[in-house]
Amino acid sequence: MSKAGFLKNPFWVLGCLFLITALFLVFTVDVTATNEAGVREKLPENLGTQWHGEDVLFCQTPSCTRSWLTRDVPLNEDGIRVCPENWQHEPCGGELLTMALGERLVLPKDTVILKKQYIKQSDPENTVFTSVVLSGKDRSSIHRPEVCLDAQGNIIKDSITISIPLENGNTLKAQVLLINKTYSEEYTRYGYYAYFFVGKDRTTHLHIERLLWMSLDRIFRNVSHRWAYISVSGERNPDNTDYVEEIRDVVSKLYPQISLIESQP
Numbered sequence: 001m002s003k004a005g006f007l008k009n010p011f012w013v014l015g016c017l018f019l020i021t022a023l024f025l026v027f028t029v030d031v032t033a034t035n036e037a038g039v040r041e042k043l044p045e046n047l048g049t050q051w052h053g054e055d056v057l058f059c060q061t062p063s064c065t066r067s068w069l070t071r072d073v074p075l076n077e078d079g080i081r082v083c084p085e086n087w088q089h090e091p092c093g094g095e096l097l098t099m100a101l102g103e104r105l106v107l108p109k110d111t112v113i114l115k116k117q118y119i120k121q122s123d124p125e126n127t128v129f130t131s132v133v134l135s136g137k138d139r140s141s142i143h144r145p146e147v148c149l150d151a152q153g154n155i156i157k158d159s160i161t162i163s164i165p166l167e168n169g170n171t172l173k174a175q176v177l178l179i180n181k182t183y184s185e186e187y188t189r190y191g192y193y194a195y196f197f198v199g200k201d202r203t204t205h206l207h208i209e210r211l212l213w214m215s216l217d218r219i220f221r222n223v224s225h226r227w228a229y230i231s232v233s234g235e236r237n238p239d240n241t242d243y244v245e246e247i248r249d250v251v252s253k254l255y256p257q258i259s260l261i262e263s264q265p
């Protein structure tokens with residue numbers, strides 16, 4: 001293409017202008033980190049009439065790290081809850097917090113983590129675990145879920161995307177990892193791990209899309225909002241897909257109660 005031809009082609013001219021502008025903005029704009037999030041900092045007590053929520057506490061003693069439902073740990077004489085685990089008849093007595101020790105050591109200090117276990121009233125053996133990780137100022141609180149699951153000894157068998165119809169007529173998408181964890185030759189636990197991300201005014205089930213929105217917001221809107229990473233996990237029967245209905249049931253009741261986005265999702 002001749003020089004004149006190059007300049008006459010609007011695609012190239014616009015492309016170059018876009019690139020120059022984007023580079024200019026990336027290096028000159030002072031991004032305002034705002035504290036705006038798309039979710040509340042509290043998980044609901046109940047999800048409909050079926051699911052009853054219980055708070056979860058984690059022992060901070062490195063050699064213990066057990067987790068407990070708050071209702072199973074009575075207050076001691078000082079009016080606080082400490083780890084009731086007995087190690088060779090020695091009480092642990094470790095500090096109990098709402099964040100696991102590993103998370104507390106790795107994540108930025110201002111990360112907010114909310115966790116609840118929801119127990120199905122018609123079948124108390126059936127429980128689902130929900131967590132919300134809300135990023136703090138430096139925005140590095142949220143990692144790819146696959147990395148953490150691998151580190152915990154899970155094998156990810158498959159990854160699927162499901163649609164979750166909401167009461168208001170909108171549809172939310174979640175990514176679902178199907179995981180196996182083998183404890184012994186006889187016992188393998190089959191689980192699922194569903195997740196999606198919520199920004200101040202949008203949702204996505206894709207980690208890469210969240211990163212893209214964060215970059216575009218920084219460049220073109222001069223803001224960096226707090227993103228939330230929401231997960232729901234439970235057990236599944238490897239012979240059927242009932243877990244999909246369970247995820248739809250839980251998320252369609254959970255999300256509208258925590259979302260601050262006016263036109264959800």
Ligand SMILES: [Zn+2]
Nearest residue numbers: 059064083092
């Ligand atoms: Zn302990």
